[in-house]
Amino acid sequence: MEQANSVRPDGEPKAGILAHLEGLEAQMSRPCKRSKELQQARAEESALGTKIHELRRLRDKLRAEVNQQRARGKASSANVESGQTVEIGEQEVLERKQESVKAILQAYRFTGLSGKQTSRGVCVCISTAFEGNLLDSYFVDLVIQRPLWIHHHSIPVFIPLEKIAAKYLQTDVQRFLFSLCESLNAYAGRKYQADRLQSDFAAFLIRPLQRNSLCNLLSFTYKVDLMGQSSFCARLLYKDLTATLPTDATVTYQGTEALSALREEQRASHEALFCTKPLHQVFASFAREEELDLSLAS
Structure with missing residues (x-):
């Protein structure tokens, strides 16, 4: 005896219809599932972004606190050891000036400036020239102290050495030497022309x-x-x-x-x-x- 209602009037088995309906339902549920997954991913991303922002804020706060503590520590140390700090600072300035003079002499050794280190500082030699003719040479003996000062020199009295030194010696040694060299070379060039006129x-x-x-x-x-x-x-x-x-x-x-x-x-x-x-x-x-x-x- 056949099972009742096993076949529809149109002859299609019931099992086939249910399977078809289940397939349609599965197809319709896939977009919904993907939408939920996307929403969940976005929510997680937003939560992570908020967490990252908060962590960065905490990092900046901690960094600022550390910098403040270091600054307070340095200020406290400076107050306790102010005399020693000033002494070390001045020594560093003098050493830097001495190194600066050495660098200047090395840079200008082919342009008429040369020198050697002395027990007090450095002795600079300025050789003048005009039109390729080597002329007179002059020297300036600098004492590397605070402030810098000139111990001896052979600069003619009519060259404005004191004016140039007052303007540049304490602030820019390179500019001091360059200005002095420029004035001496110009004087030597004018003197050379006058001598040539009288002799030739x-x-x-x-x-x-x-x-x-x-x-x-x-x-x-x-x-x-x-x-x-x-x-x-x-x-x-x-x-x-x-x-x-x-x-x-x-x-x-x-x-x-x-x-x-x-x-x-x-x-x-x-x-x-x-x-x-x-x-x-x-x-x-x-x-x-x-x-x-x-x-x-x-």
């Missing part, structure tokens, strides 16, 4: 060259045409003591005849030459013109 071009000078000790004011009367009677008087002023070319050049005509257009042109060109070329180079050009005129005349 004396035939062009009507009267001896006049100059001051710093060689920043030169005055001389000269002629361009060695066979002529016309002459010029030049006054060169070097306002910048670190320069080897004059800042002001004044040339006046000294001839017996009236100032012609040609002489005025010469006078103006000489003023421009004195401000743009070294003194001995200007007179070297005068000599070449004289030689050219003599060759044309012969």
